[in-house]
Amino acid sequence: MPSYTITYFPVRGRCQATRMLLADQGQTWKEDVVTLDTWMKGDLKATCLYGQLPKFTDGAFTLYQSNAILRYLGRKHGLYGKDDQERALLDMANDGVEDLRNKYLVLIYQNYDEGKDKYVKDLPAQLKPFETLLKQNQGGKAFIVGDQISFVDYNLLDLLLIHQTLAPGCLDTFPLLSAYVARLSSRPNLKAFLASPQHTGLPINGNGKQ
Incomplete structure (x- = not known):
């Protein structure tokens, strides 16, 4: 089972760069997809540190904020420069x-x-x-x-x-x-990801505009 989980809406939005990074680096992850109806009920939102998604977990470790997630993965996978x-x-x-x-x-x-x-x-x-x-x-x-x-x-x-x-x-x-x-x-890994349903099957934004 992958240790990474992305909790987010069924859109590319602020999570697609994270998905690209993971895919290109040969990592696997689980998608915990949150529908708008589920989000509007408020229970999940109340548990989120800033009241927003994405939520990212690495085992028992939880992060919010898309750029913090990218930086964490950058450090962990050697993608944060050499000096x-x-x-x-x-x-x-x-x-x-x-x-x-x-x-x-x-x-x-x-x-x-x-x-x-x-x-x-x-x-x-x-x-x-x-x-x-x-x-x-x-x-x-x-x-x-x-x-x-x-x-x-x-x-x-x-x-x-x-x-x-x-x-x-x-x-x-x-x-x-x-x-x-x-x-x-x-x-190669990015090309495969960009051609996959994880990319082509998701709208860019939540309101249909693009």
Whole structure:
């Protein structure tokens, strides 16, 4: 039996980067799927530290907050850089991913119809820092930081894939990001996961917007 359990809604949402990491690293996990009806009853919510999901367990150890989960798995599986400087750069890059993800979530859940055109227009400015980070690291031929994949790469890949759904062609003016997405998506375990029902069978968001 796998020691990892993800408790979350039947969507990709804030858990897909974690799933990508686990799949790519050859790990198995159990999905404890929470329906909206179950969540609205409030019993499970009352037990969650911050009143929200995802919840992640590793045996008897429980974590909340999606980025804390990613960092934990990054430390555990050697995906958190090789020295203090790399780890600091990874933290910086992940904070950038979180900033853009939060803007995306505001669009999806609060301002989709009125705000999508402006969001897409402004998107190049939001993506440029990631192109810059790639260029600064071996000319964009490696990962977002360093020469080994990190937890941030899974988080950024997820973010870029959902933006390619939102705005097809959004990476056309970012050759390094485009190549990065293709390169990571072709890793054997990730490629299999991205083609599996655990990815294709789940909506990106809980309200049907994408």
